[in-house]
Amino acid sequence: MPDTETQLAPEAVHRRVDEVRERIGRACERAGRSADEITIVGVSKTFPMQAIVSGVAAGLTHFGENRARALRDRVEERPGRWKGGDVCWHMIGHLQTNKAKFVARHADRFEALDSPRLAEELNKRAAKNDRVLPCFVQVNISGADQKYGLPPEELHDFLDACAKHENLHIDGLMGMASFVDDSETVRSEFARLRTLAETYTGDPANVSLEELSMGMSNDFEVAIEEGSTVVRIGSAIFGPRS
Incomplete structure (x- = not known):
């Protein structure tokens, strides 16, 4: 296995x-789609900042922590777009309520x-930072406890309830499929998330569901x-984590 420096070389x-x-x-x-429709988020969690530097050099602009x-800490070292920087920082992990201040202050999404x-x-923390925070709603499509x-x-x-939060904007949905070798199980779970987006009939100004974050x-x-x-x-971009 290569060392981290070699693994993350540009x-x-x-x-x-x-x-x-x-x-x-x-x-x-x-699928009869254009590759221009797809945004790659390089999941940089646990990797050193060299992963970001090499990712940007390779054309990536979105990174996930x-x-x-x-x-x-990442945003303080390399500001995101909301702070006038050149990258977009996604908070992709489960968030405890008492850590919401960090996300409202630093995350682009x-x-x-x-x-x-x-x-x-x-919503309260975003208002204090005088911003509207773009969000995806995470759905448990695998059914795993x-x-x-x-x-x-x-x-x-829940989407209807989000309409009252003026400092949040729901851009789309996020879901993680079961970690199994059965591609048809995975496919059916992803299809369920797409269907949930397509069948939402509410029309609040701050819920658009234009994005599906899955895969x-x-x-x-x-x-x-x-x-x-x-x-x-x-791992498919930055290699295995130690």
Whole structure:
């Protein structure tokens, strides 16, 4: 296994990004879509800042962190777009309510909104920072007890409730499929998330559902075939984590 410095060297990351883009292109061809529809979020969590430097050199502009304080530290070192920088920082991990202040202050987008209490706290914190925070609502499409996210049957009512939060904007939905080799199980779970978005009939000004964040290194091609617009790629770009 290569050392971290070699693994994250610009040429190594660039090569992997090109490979991922080729796979995205083939998946889009199968689905009759354009690769321009797909945003790659490089999951940089736990990697040193060299991962960001090499990712940017390879053409990436979106990066994902799963811990609120780590996100804060990243943004302080390399500001995101909301703070006038050149990258977009996604908070992709489960968030405790008492850490909402970090996300409202530093994240360009929050991908794991999954409870009314968290929505209320984020809205309050975003208002204090004089901003509207873009969010994805996380849905537990796999049904696994250990997974975070709203139960699918509660989603539409939750979206209606989000309409009262003037400092949040719900851009779309996020879901993680079961980590299994059965591609048809994975496909059906992604299709369920797409259907949940398509069947929402509410029309509040701050809920658009234009994005579907689904698909990671192990399943992003199936996710794209089922309508994903945002894929979160870690190891396929940055290599294995130590």
